[in-house]
Amino acid sequence: MRVVITGGAGFLGSHLTDRFLADGHRVVGVDNFITGSADNVAHLAGRADYEFIEQDVSIPFDVDGDVDGVLHFASPASPIDYLELPIETLKVGSYGTHNSLELARAKGARFFLASTSEVYGDPEVHPQPETYWGHVNSVGPRSVYDEAKRYAEAVTMAYRRTCGVDTRIVRIFNTYGPRMRPNDGRVVSNFIVQALRGEPMTVYGNGLQTRSFCYVSDLIEGIYRLFHSDRDEPTNIGNPVEFTMLELAEAVIKVIGGNASVEYRPLPIDDPRQRQPDITIARATLGWEPLVPLAEGLVRTTDYFRGVVGGR
């Protein structure tokens, strides 16, 4: 197969690229580097099975030749990124999704949307099954991301229903691992980089809000299986083991050691209080299960960040 991956120079897009290439497929990465980096795909330079196009996908774009799959991963994803890039985030979720769907339609390719647990907002149902419609503040600062992704799901389903495009939608829950930026702003990279530098870990609010963290290799395996499956309804992929942010800080201290401390900062507006994926459907339809526990994923991620920022 030859697949196009938008956001291919990002954290997840670059790992997904590696996964397709490892299985003998060809990949065309498309990215404008707004939050990604050429470093993430530098190891692929010169390969005959890999092409890269520097392109803003919010502007209509084309790819020469046959394409079997279009995987739309382009979007700022860290809260600090989408709060700084609100219009770009809304555009890539709307125009970018539309343009990627048009490419899939023109090529007769399968379309795969990277959606998010943020479509559930600050959830009132816990854990969150795919049937939950969500609880999103449509005018709050986070809405630029949440509503862009909700729109992206809607336009994907509309193309499936009315244009016959073969579509898949994954709802990704908090994922971490190598190739996150040291200044990415998400909690796992923040805590690890802060602890490596001997700085206090910044806990927002009282630290009792929860997230469920998935190691990147588990997520990519789930996405890869979903892409190749017949499951055309939105599907949660994430690790259901739930932690408070204070528990996460303790887990990071265990890995890095030293006398790391925490420093409390204000809770961002509309920060979801709890989050845990219900992965009953992924287990049953994809035979997929996360395999890497947090303690092990933190060790691997810390090794990566030690190479990037140094530290203890």
Ligand code: NAD
């Ligand atoms: P990332 O910021 O590392 O990667 C996003 C990539 O998209 C970057 O390389 C960026 O330059 C590119 N991009 C953004 N706008 C673009 C545009 N208009 N044109 C071309 N390229 C553009 O983030 P990530 O964590 O790898 O997230 C990838 C996707 O997965 C996003 O769609 C995100 O919403 C989704 N997602 C990620 C997580 C997670 O925990 N990492 C959770 C839920 C959903």
Ligand code: UDP
């Ligand atoms: N968070 C934190 N300290 C940080 C960064 C984030 O306590 O340095 C909190 C944040 O308020 C949220 C959780 O960690 O409750 C996860 O934040 P992240 O930005 O990683 O992802 P998201 O909010 O999108 O789930």
